[in-house]
Amino acid sequence: MLLLITGICGFAGSIIARGLLEHLPGVKITGIDSLIRKGSETNLEPLRALGIDVRVGDIRNEQDLADLPSADWVLDCAANPSVLAGVDGKTSAKDLLDHNLGGTIHLLEYCRRHKAGFILLSTSRVYSIPPLASLPVEVVNNAYRPVFSSPSAFPQLSTDTHSSRPSTLVSRPALSPLGLTEQFSTLPPISLYGSSKKCSELLALEYGMTFDFPVRINRCGVxxxxxxxxxxxxxxxxxxxxxxxRRLPLKFIGFGGGGHQVRDCLHPRDIVPLLIAQMGDAGRKVDPILNVSGGVESAMSLAQLSEWCRERLGPHQVASDTNPRPFDIPWMVLDSSAVGEAWGWMPRTLMPPILEEIAQHAEQNPDWLELVS
Ligand SMILES: NC(=O)c1ccc[n+]([C@@H]2O[C@H](COP(=O)([O-])OP(=O)(O)OC[C@H]3O[C@@H](n4cnc5c(N)ncnc54)[C@H](O)[C@@H]3O)[C@@H](O)[C@H]2O)c1
Incomplete structure (x- = not known):
């Protein structure tokens, strides 16, 4: 199996590349990364030392892709992944779209030419912000939790759910205590970042159907x-x-400044078995768009994360800022039941070991934040 991984020096790309080398016998990986993300350069030589052909190149540049060898599958992990991209005064909206959407189009052209399958690491940020921002929530144990007194208040069916698509999703609610399903609305506003990924999803499906190559969209949470x-x-x-x-200043921002906003989280190495299954069974008749996330069992608020940090790393103060942060939402947890049914996938690493490995990395790399910002 010949595999092209874009954004291979990034956080997800580098961990997935290592995991595939370890668990997918016979895989030969080529990678491309522009090293635009600060810190990504630290992965370049270690990945090359594993025998991966890593090219420094930009997916915005068609010539950089034309120079790459043919692959059976493309795994797209290259993007500007910030929800504030395009509105943060550091990057323009056009820059964001050039990387995240223009780059995807070039990769889809590559897949068309080489008849390669395409897997996109998409995002929970494709889900509509207004119904999430106005979700009725209560604070339980220092974290927001949706109030489900009237489930009919959250129908929010996605406009992109087609009955003609092979689907394991039709009977699922858009939102339940397990999280958002793929049925949840993807109507704007979803942020420029979310839109760049949503457009990439749409074009990937369209290219795959038109030019007859397999496409899988894995919508990852944090x-x-x-x-x-x-x-x-x-x-x-x-x-x-x-x-x-490092006892650097930290702030709870927005939603009253209590740090009650909740996110679930997933370790990228847990995605590896799913990718192996997806690449090994290109013709499986399951929905091509699936949530891939840590779920309610791996969800916590910033206030809870701070309690964990206090226990593990000692005392520190967190300031409060009640001003809202653009695109912020109180509770974002994805329900990954559908990917479980379609591919037998579930997250393996729960929150505590993820936090512990980050803490150990922080102790071993005290200058990490300077390196990456
Ligand atoms: N990190 C998350 O929480 C998260 C959540 C959901 C989805 N995703 C998606 O997963 C993918 C990987 O995210 P990540 O967290 O590893 O981000 P990252 O910033 O660590 O890695 C992205 C890599 O892509 C490279 N890159 C960016 N633009 C490029 C271009 N034009 N050409 C070549 N290389 C380019 C960067 O240098 C970087 O190494 C992204 O597509 C992102 O949208 C990430």
Whole structure:
């Protein structure tokens, strides 16, 4: 099996590449990364030392892709993954779209030429913000929890759920205590980042159907683990633990400044068995768009994360800022039941070992935040 991984020096790409080398006998990996993400350069030589052909190149540049060898599958892990991209004053909306959407189009052209399958690491950020921002929630154990007094208040069926698609999803509610399903609305506003991924999803499906190559869209929730290039707007678990270990200023922002917003998290190495299954059975008749996430058992609020940090790393103060943060939502947990039924997949690493490995990485790499910001 010949595999092309884009964004291979990034957090997810590098961990998945290592996992595939270990668990997929006979795989030969080529990777491409522009090293635009600070810290990604630290993965370049270690990945090459494993025998991976890693090219420094940009998926916005068609020539960089034309120079790559043919592959059976493309795994797209290259993106600007920040929900604030395009509105943070650091990157323009056009830049974001060039990387996240323009790059995807070039990869789809590559798949068309080489008849390669395409797997996109998409995001929970494709789900509509207004119904999530106005979700009725209560605070339980220092964390928001949705109030399900009237389930009919959350129908929010997605406009992209087609009855003609092979689907394991039709009978699922859009939202339950287990989280959002693939049925949840994807109507804008979903952020420029979310839109760049949603458009990529749509084009990937269209290219796959038109030019007859397999496409899988894995909508990931928050990814976390040691070695993530954590920033406040992306890689929050890593950013928080590294900052706590260094006693750097931390702030709960928005929603009253209590840090009650909840996210679930998944270790990228847990995605490896799913990818192996998906690449090994290209023709399986299951929905091509699936949530892939840690779920309610691996979900916590920033206030709870701070309690964990206090126990593990000692005392530290967290300030409060009640000003809202753009695109913030109180509770984002994905229900991955459908991917379980379709592929027998479930997350393996729960939250505590993920947090512990980040804490150990923070202790061993005290200058990590300077390196990655
Ligand atoms: N990290 C998360 O919490 C999360 C959650 C859901 C989905 N995702 C998706 O997973 C993928 C990987 O995210 P990550 O956390 O590893 O991010 P990352 O920033 O660590 O890695 C992305 C890599 O892509 C590279 N890259 C960016 N633009 C490029 C371009 N034009 N050409 C070549 N390389 C380019 C960067 O240099 C970086 O190494 C992204 O597509 C992201 O949207 C991430």
């Amino acid at each position: 990814l976390a683990g040691a070695g993530q290039f954590g920033k406040a707007d992306q890689g929050i678990f890593s950013f928080w633990i590294h900052s706590w270990a």
